[in-house]
Amino acid sequence: MNLHDQLELDERLGRRLYPNMKPADDGSGESPSFVMGIDLGGTSVKLGLLCGDEVVARHQISTAHCDEPSDVFRGAREFAIAALRRRGATFDALESVGLAMAGVIDETTATLMETANLHAWHGIGFHQELASVFQKPVAVINDANAAALGESSFGEHRTDSLSFLTLGTGIGGGIIVSGRAINGSHGCGGEIGHVTIEHGPDARQCGCGRLGHLEAYAGAAGIVKTALDLLKTSDQKSPLRAAGELTPEVIADAAEAGDVIAIETVRRTGVHLGRAIAMLAHIADPSVVLLGGAVNFGGNEKQTGRDFLKTIHGEMVRLSLVQTGATLKIDFATLGNDAGMLGAAQHARQLTRHADPSCSNE
DSSP states (O other), X not given: OOHHHHHHHHHHHHHHHOTTOOOOOOSOOOOOOEEEEEEEOSSEEEEEEEETTEEEEEEEEESTTOOSHHHHHHHHHXXXXXXXXXXXXXXXXXXXXXXXXXXXXXTTTTEEEEOSSOGGGTTOBHHHHHHHHHOSOEEEEEHHHHHHHHHHHHSSSOOSXXXXXXXXXXXXXXXXXXXXXXXXXXXXXXXXXXXXXXXXXXXXXOTTSOBSBTHHHHSHHHHHHHHHHHHHHOOOOOGGGGOSSOOHHHHHHHHHTTOHHHHHHHHHHHHHHHHHHHHHHHHHOOSEEEEXXXXXXXXXXXXXXXXXXXXXXXHHHHHSOXXXXXXXXXXXXXXXXXXXXXXXXXXXXXXXXXXXXXXOOO
């Protein structure tokens, strides 16, 4: 499939996924302007072109054959040119470009300082790389912060006060205050996976080497360890005993089928997350906390996911001030894998001080 056909397919998909997104049309008749979001992952790069509040084109490219960051960015530039042409616009209509990536980022130089999966990109100054390829204003943001910004700007829970947790192999986080992502002085703002929720000599060791961190209990490996510990100390029959490889997905399916060990594993995971969110709530005071990532035990679609959310909320209420417990909402995120790309675009729009563009569907 050539790029033209792929863009047509991607545009139809975008309209189906985000029917509530509307173009920002002020009736001025001015030429539309655009902003681009790039979400850099370990194996692929998600690209999106936004006009106002609308995703007008989306695409994904593989990093397998890209030896240098400039290769990825040149591919992204080609996508932008083709997508703009389909809208009857030139490359001049692209106002700015935002890049999201996993890891600790030095905001001054946009250098990737620490990363788990993008080792080939370590130490690279991305402002310079992006700007040299696009010749446009650029902005770089951590992927969890980007996802938080995407959800706060485009998701079902739109608000300028939001915290976001990514639940997966590890646990990341993003904090939005007054509509902007908080990165901190050292690029570590929002690293909720490394708050301490258990103390003492029996506290689990986190992947970072410290003891008692949330990630050691509510990350994928931590969830599996909880299940294994329960299996060792219980005579309860469980399909988990015969599972070839335990994963959060296997545990979720067993819990949905009524397995007691799996249900208790999910409950304990929810308790640990509720403790961490109670701490977060008293520091950032968000109006809503959203949970994203692959480890959601079925989300709102499954009873196990709904029970998981109820446990988290209950533990947060138990440990929080009355006002916090009564008002803080906790829910699952709604944008899925597009949150980072959308947040990167919004971050670029904010940092380049670009007002919401005028746009039409013509």
